[in-house]
Amino acid sequence: xxxxxxxxxxxxxxxxxxxxxxxxxxxxxAVGAGMVWGTALAVMRLSPMRPVAxxxxxxxxxxxxxxxxxxxxxxxxxxxxxxxxxxxxPRAADVRLASSLTAFAxxxxxYYAEIxxxxxxxxxxxxxxxxxxxxxxxxxxxxxxxxxxxxxxMLPLLLTQAIILFQDTSxxxxxxxxxxxxxxxxxxxxxxxxxxLLLFAGGCYFAVCFAASALVRRQRGARVVT
Amino acid sequence: xxxxxxxxxxxxxxxxxxxxYLGWLLAGLRATALVSLLAWAGAxxxxxxxxxxxxxxxxxxxLLGAAYVExxxxxxxxxxxxxxxxxxxxxxxxxxxxxxxxxxxxxxxxVASSVCLAIFxxxxxxxxxxxxxxxxxxxxxxxxxxxxxxxxxxxxHVLLPVALRIILPPLTSELLNxxxxxxxxxxxxxxxxxxxxxxxxxxxxxxxxxFIAVTALYVAVNLALLGxxxxxxxxxxxxxxxxxxx
Numbered sequence: 001x002x003x004x005x006x007x008x009x010x011x012x013x014x015x016x017x018x019x020x021x022x023x024x025x026x027x028x029x030a031v032g033a034g035m036v037w038g039t040a041l042a043v044m045r046l047s048p049m050r051p052v053a054x055x056x057x058x059x060x061x062x063x064x065x066x067x068x069x070x071x072x073x074x075x076x077x078x079x080x081x082x083x084x085x086x087x088x089x090p091r092a093a094d095v096r097l098a099s100s101l102t103a104f105a106x107x108x109x110x111y112y113a114e115i116x117x118x119x120x121x122x123x124x125x126x127x128x129x130x131x132x133x134x135x136x137x138x139x140x141x142x143x144x145x146x147x148x149x150x151x152x153x154m155l156p157l158l159l160t161q162a163i164i165l166f167q168d169t170s171x172x173x174x175x176x177x178x179x180x181x182x183x184x185x186x187x188x189x190x191x192x193x194x195x196x197l198l199l200f201a202g203g204c205y206f207a208v209c210f211a212a213s214a215l216v217r218r219q220r221g222a223r224v225v226t
Numbered sequence: 227x228x229x230x231x232x233x234x235x236x237x238x239x240x241x242x243x244x245x246x247y248l249g250w251l252l253a254g255l256r257a258t259a260l261v262s263l264l265a266w267a268g269a270x271x272x273x274x275x276x277x278x279x280x281x282x283x284x285x286x287x288x289l290l291g292a293a294y295v296e297x298x299x300x301x302x303x304x305x306x307x308x309x310x311x312x313x314x315x316x317x318x319x320x321x322x323x324x325x326x327x328x329x330x331x332x333x334x335x336x337v338a339s340s341v342c343l344a345i346f347x348x349x350x351x352x353x354x355x356x357x358x359x360x361x362x363x364x365x366x367x368x369x370x371x372x373x374x375x376x377x378x379x380x381x382x383h384v385l386l387p388v389a390l391r392i393i394l395p396p397l398t399s400e401l402l403n404x405x406x407x408x409x410x411x412x413x414x415x416x417x418x419x420x421x422x423x424x425x426x427x428x429x430x431x432x433x434x435x436x437f438i439a440v441t442a443l444y445v446a447v448n449l450a451l452l453g454x455x456x457x458x459x460x461x462x463x464x465x466x467x468x469x470x471x472x
Contacts, residue, residue, distance in 0.1 A: 002316045002317055002323075062445075065402075065444065065445045065448045065449075066406070066441055066444055066445065067405075067406035067407070067408075067409035067410075067420060067444060068406070068409075069409035069410060069412065069420050070409060070420055070423070070437070070440060070441055070444065073420070073423070073424065073437065074437055074441070077427075077433050077434075077437065167300075167301070167302035167303070168302065170302040170304040170305060171302075171304055171410065173304060173413060174412070174413060181302065181304060181305055185308065194312050194313070195312070195313045195316050195317070198305065198308050198309055198312060198313050199309065199313060201305055202301050202305045202306070202309055205300065205301050205302055205305060206297070206300045206301050209299075209300035209301070210296060210300045213299075213300065
């Protein structure tokens with residue numbers, strides 16, 4: 001039987017914290033940028049201008065059809081080439097974080113767009129008609145009347161998506177960027193204590209995500225059905 | 227930038243001999259399909275069992291179902307996969323652990339990926355099954371019991387046949403998610419589609435062609451499964467436009 005030895009965990013703290021910062025950084029940037037760009041995409045999909053709606057639909061469906069792992073690999077390839085062209089940055093410059101951030105922001109926007117689109121559809125059409133009748137332009141109606149209601153209705157789903165995103169940040173592993181999980185893995189291999197470090201990392205993710213989803217459920221005001 | 231496109235690269239022989247790079251891609255596709263199929267079978271079984279448990283009258287059983295879902299939804303898939311692959315064999319009784327570690331690496335990778343994805347996806351299927359059963363009007367279950375059916379019979383003959391039809395569309399998207407999630411198996415060395423793509427980049431130095439081909443294959447699999455899903459929904463539809471909440 002394997003003898004568990006947790007002594008590597010405390011000594012790994014500085015590295016784990018550094019990894020956790022990267023995890024949080026990606027989560028926050030991707031949630032922020034993803035929501036803004038996702039909202040824009042959702043509004044574009046409902047645009048009366050056909051090509052705009054069509055392009056937004058293409059964007060959303062394309063990103064949703066491809067595994068996040070592939071998206072991360074794509075941006076690991078594209079971002080350095082792009083930066084090199086634009087700013088004459090040497091190709092060897094460390095752009096792992098930049099490319100992961102870009103990948104997550106653009107990828108998550110596709111998922112947020114779908115949630116927000118559903119939210120917009122959920123607002124009764126009378127609201128829009130009333131807003132237009134009051135003399136608001138179509139854009140104003142969207143911005144001042146429909147979107148605020150859509151966001152409020154969709155808040156639980158938006159937060160749940162943020163929790164999923166928080167978990168998915170661990171996939172930056174494939175872009176050889178060490179986030180919280182990556183650091184745990186590195187320390188585990190270094191000390192030959194992979195079992196303990198992986199279990200510890202899993203426990204941390206569970207604690208954070210379980211608490212966060214419990215909060216979301218309470219916010220929704222739904223009875224917790226067990 | 228001067229990137230030289232060379233699509234013919236797929237027809238070139240691989241250095242190890244015996245096949246072309248296209249063969250690698252197709253082998254990757256086969257591995258992705260195999261893992262996805264194994265995991266999907268497991269996920270459906272687990273999802274239905276635990277989904278039913280979440281709706282039965284007995285409170286301990288409902289809690290058991292909830293514990294399953296919470297445990298596997300709140301830990302990242304990558305962490306779960308590493309635990310199945312690196313941790314579980316260590317924690318098994320010594321003899322079994324040795325036996326597992328003695329298996330060929332490909333088998334270990336395939337088993338760990340399939341088990342991990344089955345249990346992970348099962349938790350999501352479970353939630354769909356629960357939602358499907360709960361969307362049926364309460365009268366259906368009560369009527370079944372009033373007719374003298376036992377609780378298992380009521381589930382087997384009344385609740386599940388309708389609930390599973392209702393949740394076919396979300397199940398299709400869970401299957402699509404599963405196929406996409408199987409790309410995570412590349413991290414433990416399983417040579418599925420994404421891993422073959424990376425290997426192709428290393429060997430051919432033609433990253434764009436490789437990634438475009440892999441991405442296109444994922445999209446094609448997605449579209450094909452979506453088509454099958456739609457067809458199945460059409461076949462399984464109950465007459466009379468029976469839908470959730472009626």
